[in-house]
Amino acid sequence: MTVSVEQRLFQNRYQIDHDRPHIRVKPHDKPSPLLLALTHACPAGCYTKNDHGQVELSVDGCVECGTCRIVCATTGEVEWTYPRGGFGVSYKFG
Numbered sequence: 001m002t003v004s005v006e007q008r009l010f011q012n013r014y015q016i017d018h019d020r021p022h023i024r025v026k027p028h029d030k031p032s033p034l035l036l037a038l039t040h041a042c043p044a045g046c047y048t049k050n051d052h053g054q055v056e057l058s059v060d061g062c063v064e065c066g067t068c069r070i071v072c073a074t075t076g077e078v079e080w081t082y083p084r085g086g087f088g089v090s091y092k093f094g
């Protein structure tokens with residue numbers, strides 16, 4: 001039986017830090033092509049484009065892979081830190 005990426009990600013557990021999201025997108029009118037690419041590159045689908053063409057982020061489901069940090073390292077549009085202790089993803093292995 002083939003298991004999809006979405007099914008595998010659903011097995012993980014997340015403790016969301018609502019008071020201090022560990023990743024933020026800087027306010028912008030028009031995203032750079034690199035920021036826009038995150039709507040496809042994030043494996044957890046955390047980045048979406050809104051009706052105004054801006055890129056929004058919901059850290060729910062973030063697997064802390066660092067892809068967005070690397071992709072936007074040169075643009076500075078993404079502020080990335082690890083979650084505080086006790087928050088973030090808990091992987092289910094196996």
Ligand code: SF4
Nearest residue numbers: 042062063065066068
């Ligand atoms: S760290 Fe990875 S999973 Fe989390 S928002 Fe960035 S690209 Fe998505």
